[in-house]
Structures are given as structure tokens and as C-alpha cells.
Amino acid sequence: MTLEKLIFYVLAAVVILSATMVVSRRNPVHSALFLILAFVACSGIWLLAEAEFLAIVLVLVYVGAVMVLFLFVLMMLDIDIAVLRAGFIKLLPLGIIMAIAMAAELILIVGPENFGLQEYAAPARHAADYxxxxxxxxxxxxxxxxxxxxxxxxxxxxxxxxxxxTMRKRPGAKYLDPASQVVVKRDERVRLVSMDAEKG
Amino acid sequence: MQFDSTQLIPALPEIFLLTLACVVLVVDLFIRDEQRIVSYAISQVGLILTLVITILVSQPGTQILFDGSYIRDPMSDLLKAGILLITFLAFLYAKDYLRERGLFKGEFYTLGLFAVLGMLIMTSANSFLTIYLGLELLALCLYALVAFNKDSTQGAEAAMKYFVLGALASGMLLYGISMIYGATGTLRFDELAQLVTKGDLNRLVMVFGIVFLVIGLAFKLGAVPFHMWVPDVYHGAPTPVTLFLGSAPKIAAFALAMRLLVDGLADLHGGWEGWQGMLIILAILSMAIGNLIAIAQTNIKRMLAYSTISHVGFILLGILAGTKEGYTAAMFYTLVYALMSAGGFGIVIALSRKGFEAENLDDYKGLNQRSPWFAGMMLLLMFSMAGVPPTVGFFAKLFVLDAVVSVELTWLALVGVFFSIIGAFYYIRIIKLMYFDQPIDETPLTVGMDTRLVLSLNGLAMLFLGLFPAGLLSLCSSAIGS
Known part of the structure; x- marks a missing residue:
């Protein structure tokens, strides 16, 4: 086994494991973090496939921007996991049957018989300065x-x-308008009343 | 490669519409709430101008632009004209409704115009990439439009369902596209068709890809068993959005089916191993479930949603015939259906007023006594949806059935006839409510002159096209070409 193959299998195992964790974790923040791990491992696989630009973009855009925003949102929202999980057990058998059927189909089709090296020759290697x-x-x-x-x-x-x-004008919302606060004059706020002195 | 700007002429409708949408977006920023009519006017005039440009750039033959991403052919011209016209109607019917409810905002028109742009891109797509991007552009606008009434929780719920299921469908479609790309190495439909005709492709992978393509397509069309979103979205969205959603995008979905299955994969059509078999299952289920469940509905928007599902079944019947007659009939059906649907929801809007949505079937009781003219228009539209001669709905069904019989699928035509007879029940029930029941609600209808006029034209078009179907049919026939 060459080093390249070894790296590939390690990265692929990381992708599969972390993807499983994404859907199985109770805490959505953990799921998001595992998703980041899956993205990073994926970009490693893309590097092996000589798609350097895409690999870098995946890390920069998805890990750097999208997932960070996503984490922000997750932490802001108060997600009630118990509600989300309701019906999980009831639907689990159906889900497993569907997943097995899909997986079997995929393994049968996207395998070496249909996509092997006999069908598609390996792409030529590019020089280091490519x-x-x-x-x-x-x-x-x-x-x-x-x-x-x-x-x-x-x-x-x-x-x-x-x-x-998301933009909406709420009718009862109270807010300050700095511009009108700045231009306010004394006369508008203070009323001077001249009164006769009280006689004791 | 030399770049010459005259190469862009066939794509002028899209370019013009994009500019128009941006103009509306910017102009809308600078006008006051009372002047929103300006955004409306610019949009409507722009749509008509786009229609004129589409007609001006049309010519026989096909032109392929942008390195094979874009195609202009007679089919795209006719479908674009249909989309633009139906959108014009949808905006017109929507105006009074939106005004009365404080929803008369520029975003409705901006998002609507961008949705139309997405539809035009889909009809003129010549590669998987373009068609997918057009589809996403359309879908994003529609998700936002469904949630347009921010105070309606029903709308938000419908938009959420639509968004999640739509994303799932896009995923399916992309998966199918990636399979086909893997097997052929091309994204262009014309190159794909050549490779498929040559026939040394891995058939198993191709069929596997087509399964996913058809699933994605069925989601977008709303065919059973991928129809779950249709009733909820039709019901939850504001009625003008339902009108828009249920009419013009059906033409775009037809274009999607034609581009994916016919332009690219026509030679994988045959029998139960090709896409014909898949579409037969979808068509039968759609006609059955759509027509049967529609009977049980008491809400007219839900009823029309199930009716859409059954009509989609008929459109699929035409496509699956796989002949020129079949495609022509399906195109005729789609255009006619979009017009019927626009008219039907137009009546629902005309009957509603602020605080009253005219959604229940009981609201149609005794419409004849309140407004004989609108009752008459609704009568024409309902007869047309049911397929009663001499309205055009009859001919639409007839042409489709004829095409199916001519490819020796007589049993399928019989199934179609059987379910449309069942379906006739719920259309005619509305006519019964309008003409033979006492009105519950005596409030006089307040409908603007423009809506009244266009709605009348829309209703009468059902009769006119039914008496003289040859014009539209020959247009469709020449659009399909070879």
C-alpha cells in the first residue's frame, strides 16, 4: 500500500465517521463541529485528487465562513432537542430500511464494475508547477x-x-431617532412660566 | 475566440428581464408607499416589452450560445411567451389583493421578476449546469414569495415545507446529474444526445442517473408520490402567490422535463427500462391520487392543488408517449393549464376581500345571484379543467389521449379517461354550488375594471381556444419541430 493510498483511506474513514457523528449527536453544536471536521477531511481528499483550488476554497468558504456563521446561529437559537427527537424511534425502522436500500443500490452501481479503472483510465499526473x-x-x-x-x-x-x-416595521416598537435628538431646541423641552410670588 | 456582442442577441429577453428586475429593485427604494403602483407599472410594461423582444428575436432553427450553455429554439420562444403572458396576468390579478392587505410592496415584483428570469433560463438551458441554476433561481424566489405575508404563520409553515422538500429535490436532481456526467463526461444536452445515440454507454449507470433525475423532476412538477408539498404550499401561500406558483412555473417545469428527458436522453426513452416506464407510474398515481383526494377537499385552494396534481399526470402522459404528437399535446396541455389555473385563482382573488379569503367551497354558493358574469367565467374555467367540450380543456385532454393511443398504450389512455371522469365531479360540484344554491354571503363584489376585463378575457379564452384550437396547436407543433 502506497503512502498516498494510506492517506486516502485515513481521510475517507474520518469523513465517514464524522458524517455519522453529524447526524447522531444530540447537541447541534457538536454536529456542526463534526461537519467542519468532515469538510476538512474532504478537502484533504480533494488535494490528493489534485484539486488544490477547490480544496482551499472548501476550507476558506465552508469552514471559515459558512460553518462559523452556522455555529453562531445554533448558539443564538435555543433549540429544544427533545421536540426535534420526538418520533425518532418510531420512524427509525423505516429510515433504516430506506438507508439500507439506498446504500445497497449505491454500492452496486458506484462500484469498480461501473466506475473502475477499466472503464475510466486514471487521469494523467500533472507537473508540480501546474x-x-x-x-x-x-x-x-x-x-x-x-x-x-x-x-x-x-x-x-x-x-x-x-x-x-426579516425586515419588518413593528407598529409598537420604541426607538430613538438620533437626528431629531440632536436638533432639539431648548424651547421644545423647557417651558418657562412666570408666576407671581406666593403670599405667605 | 473572438467576442462579438451581436452573438448575445438571442439571449436578449433574459438580459432585458435581468435589467428590468434590477431597475424595479432600485426604483422601488426611492418611492413612497403610496406610489408603489410605479413598481407595478414598470414590471408590467417590462414584461410586455420582454414578450415583444422574445417575439422579435425568434426565428426558425436553433442557436446555441455561451459555449453551449444557452439554446434558443422555437420551443423556448413559445414557452417563454407563455410564461411572460401568464406572469402578466398573475401580477394584474394580484394587484388589488395586495393593496387591500398592505402587502403591496416592491419585493413582490422584484422577486416575481427574478422568478420569471429563472423560468426563462430553464426554458433556454442547454446544459445541466444552466438548467439547475435556473431552477434554483426560480425556487429561491418562490420560497420567499410563499412567506410573503409575514404575519401569516400558515405562510411561514408552507414556505418552510416547500424549502426543505425543494432542497431535497434539488439534491436528488444533482445526484442524477452527477451520475449521468460520470457516465458520459458531458454537461451539454446536444453532446449527451449524440453519446446516447451512439450507445456505448454504461446503461446501468445511465438508468440509475435517470431515476434520480425523474425523482427531482417529479418533485418540481408535484407528481405523486412526490406531491406532499403541493396542497400545503397552495393553501398556506397568499392567494396571488398561489396563482403565480400554480401557473407559470408549470410551463417552466414542462420545459425542464423536455430539456432533461427529450433533448438529452430521448434514446433512453423506451419501455419499462427507460424513462417511459417511470413516467407511466408517476402519471397513473398522479391522476388517481390527485382526482380522488380533491373530492374530499372543502378548501378551494387545496382542491385546486390536488387538481394540479391530476393535471400534471396528464402532462406526463403526453411526454411519456415519446413522439412528436405526444410532446405537442403535452405542450398544448401545459399552456392551456397555466391559463386555466391563472383564471381559476383569479376568480378566487376576485371574490375575496380584506378579512375574507373566499377559500371555502361554501363561499361560492349562489355566486350566480351575486354576479352572473363571474359565475359564468368560473363555469367556463371549471368546465375547461374538467374537460367538457367545447372548452379547450377537452381538446387538451383529447390530444394527449390521442398521442398515448397512437403509441399503443390504449390501456393507459383508458386509465386517464377513467380518472378524469372521477375528477369531473368536483369541478362540476362548484358549478352546482354557484348556480343551484342560495348565497350565504350577500356582500357585493368589488372588482377593479382592469381585473374584471382581463378575467373576462381569460375565461372567454377557454371557450375561444376550445372552438378554434388549431391555432395554438399548430404553434405548439411547429415549436416542437422535428
Missing amino acids: SNTEEIGSVLYTVYMYPFEIAAVILLVAIIAAIGL
Whole structure:
């Protein structure tokens, strides 16, 4: 067994184990942390497959940004796990049957008979100075220009939808307007009343 | 490769619509609440202009742009025109409803226009990547629109269900796409079709991929057994959103099916091992469950949701025939259905007012005494949905059944007829309520002149297209082409 294979199997085992932990942990924060582990191990596998750029992006974007935000949200929300778990045992047998059926199908199809090296030759190794970031860059804005633009529009829609759904003016909400506080004049707040002196 | 901006001309409808949506977004920022009508007007005029541009850039033959990501062919032209027209109707019917309930906001139009953009992208997609991105663009807008009424918990619940199931469906679709990409090494439909025709592909992997594609597709179409979201979403969303959701996206879903299954995988169609068998199961289940459960509904939005499911079954019947006649019939059915659905929900909106949603079947009792004209329009729409001649719904069903019989699936046509007879019951029940029962609610209808006019045209179109179906049919037929 070469070193490369060894690394692959270790990383693959980490991915599978941590993915199992993601769905089986009681505490959602732990699940999120295991998901981060799964992402990191995945990016290791991608590095082995010579997809360096994607591996780095996976760590930077998913681990660095998405999952951190996700953890924030999880910690902010008070999630009642007992409610979420209700019905888990009742649905478990059905779930297991479905999972086994899916797994069996996948193993039968995505195996060496259909996707082995006889069917698909191993890709040629690239030299050490080969840059696949450059390769992606050269097609991203030319060949894949149209899908790229659509992805940009989807992000715009996500912004609009998120703001549209969460922005609301509550009628009874009390808030201060600094601008009007600053321009306030003495006359508006203080009323000077001249009174006759009281006679004792 | 030299870049020449005239290459972009076939994609002008999309480019124009994107610009329009951004203009509405920005203009809406600078106007006061009383002037929202401006956003509405820009959107409507823009939709019409997009329609005009679509017609101007249309020409016989196909053009492939953006290195194979984009295709313009007669089918995409006709479907785009249908989507734009139906959206115009949806925005028009929605206006008064939104105004009365304080929902008349720019986001409705921005998100609506972006949804239309997603639909146009789907109809013109020539690669898995483009079609998936178009689908996501459409779906994201629809999720947000379903939750548009922030004070409605029903709406939020429906949006959540729609979002979770929609994400699951997208996952399925992507899994199928990855399988097919693994087996063929191409994302483009035209290259895929050539590889499939050559036939030295691993058939097992291809069929496995198609299973997932069909599951994703069935989710998006709302075919049984992937229909669970349809009634809840139709019921929970504000009625104008239901109208929009139930009409134009059906045309886009038809385009999705045509692009995925027919453009790319036509040669894997045959028999029970190909996608025909899968669609037969979906079609039979959809027609059965849709029509049977619709009978038990007392809420008209839920009833129309189940009716959608049964109509989807019919559309699938046309597609699974796998012939030019079948595709033409399915396209005819889809366009007609979108028009019927828009009209049906349009009547629901017309009958509702602030604080009263006209959702229950009892609210339709005695409509004839309150407004004979609207009752007449509803009569036409319901007869058309049931497939009673001389309305166009009859011809839509007839063409589909004819196509199915001509590929020697007579038993399937009989199943279709059987369930549409069962389905006729609940459509005709509404007619009975309108004409033979005493009204419970005597409040006069207050419907704006524009809605009244367009709704009348929409209803009369059922009759007109039913008397002269040849025009639309020949359009569909030439759109399908070879």
C-alpha cells in the first residue's frame, strides 16, 4: 500500500465517521463541529485528487465562513432537542430500511464494475508547477460565463429574499431617532412660566 | 475566440428581464408607499416589452450560445411567451389583493421578476449546469414569495415545507446529474444526445442517473408520490402567490422535463427500462391520487392543488408517449393549464376581500345571484379543467389521449379517461354550488375594471381556444419541430 493510498483511506474513514457523528449527536453544536471536521477531511481528499483550488476554497468558504456563521446561529437559537427527537424511534425502522436500500443500490452501481479503472483510465499526473487555479480562471469567465452570471443573480435574490423576509416595521416598537435628538431646541423641552410670588 | 456582442442577441429577453428586475429593485427604494403602483407599472410594461423582444428575436432553427450553455429554439420562444403572458396576468390579478392587505410592496415584483428570469433560463438551458441554476433561481424566489405575508404563520409553515422538500429535490436532481456526467463526461444536452445515440454507454449507470433525475423532476412538477408539498404550499401561500406558483412555473417545469428527458436522453426513452416506464407510474398515481383526494377537499385552494396534481399526470402522459404528437399535446396541455389555473385563482382573488379569503367551497354558493358574469367565467374555467367540450380543456385532454393511443398504450389512455371522469365531479360540484344554491354571503363584489376585463378575457379564452384550437396547436407543433 502506497503512502498516498494510506492517506486516502485515513481521510475517507474520518469523513465517514464524522458524517455519522453529524447526524447522531444530540447537541447541534457538536454536529456542526463534526461537519467542519468532515469538510476538512474532504478537502484533504480533494488535494490528493489534485484539486488544490477547490480544496482551499472548501476550507476558506465552508469552514471559515459558512460553518462559523452556522455555529453562531445554533448558539443564538435555543433549540429544544427533545421536540426535534420526538418520533425518532418510531420512524427509525423505516429510515433504516430506506438507508439500507439506498446504500445497497449505491454500492452496486458506484462500484469498480461501473466506475473502475477499466472503464475510466486514471487521469494523467500533472507537473508540480501546474496551476489548476489558472485553469479554472481561464474557463470560469469564458466558457462558463453564463452559469457564472446566473449564480451571481441567485446570490442577489438571496440577499433580497433574506432582507425582505426579516425586515419588518413593528407598529409598537420604541426607538430613538438620533437626528431629531440632536436638533432639539431648548424651547421644545423647557417651558418657562412666570408666576407671581406666593403670599405667605 | 473572438467576442462579438451581436452573438448575445438571442439571449436578449433574459438580459432585458435581468435589467428590468434590477431597475424595479432600485426604483422601488426611492418611492413612497403610496406610489408603489410605479413598481407595478414598470414590471408590467417590462414584461410586455420582454414578450415583444422574445417575439422579435425568434426565428426558425436553433442557436446555441455561451459555449453551449444557452439554446434558443422555437420551443423556448413559445414557452417563454407563455410564461411572460401568464406572469402578466398573475401580477394584474394580484394587484388589488395586495393593496387591500398592505402587502403591496416592491419585493413582490422584484422577486416575481427574478422568478420569471429563472423560468426563462430553464426554458433556454442547454446544459445541466444552466438548467439547475435556473431552477434554483426560480425556487429561491418562490420560497420567499410563499412567506410573503409575514404575519401569516400558515405562510411561514408552507414556505418552510416547500424549502426543505425543494432542497431535497434539488439534491436528488444533482445526484442524477452527477451520475449521468460520470457516465458520459458531458454537461451539454446536444453532446449527451449524440453519446446516447451512439450507445456505448454504461446503461446501468445511465438508468440509475435517470431515476434520480425523474425523482427531482417529479418533485418540481408535484407528481405523486412526490406531491406532499403541493396542497400545503397552495393553501398556506397568499392567494396571488398561489396563482403565480400554480401557473407559470408549470410551463417552466414542462420545459425542464423536455430539456432533461427529450433533448438529452430521448434514446433512453423506451419501455419499462427507460424513462417511459417511470413516467407511466408517476402519471397513473398522479391522476388517481390527485382526482380522488380533491373530492374530499372543502378548501378551494387545496382542491385546486390536488387538481394540479391530476393535471400534471396528464402532462406526463403526453411526454411519456415519446413522439412528436405526444410532446405537442403535452405542450398544448401545459399552456392551456397555466391559463386555466391563472383564471381559476383569479376568480378566487376576485371574490375575496380584506378579512375574507373566499377559500371555502361554501363561499361560492349562489355566486350566480351575486354576479352572473363571474359565475359564468368560473363555469367556463371549471368546465375547461374538467374537460367538457367545447372548452379547450377537452381538446387538451383529447390530444394527449390521442398521442398515448397512437403509441399503443390504449390501456393507459383508458386509465386517464377513467380518472378524469372521477375528477369531473368536483369541478362540476362548484358549478352546482354557484348556480343551484342560495348565497350565504350577500356582500357585493368589488372588482377593479382592469381585473374584471382581463378575467373576462381569460375565461372567454377557454371557450375561444376550445372552438378554434388549431391555432395554438399548430404553434405548439411547429415549436416542437422535428
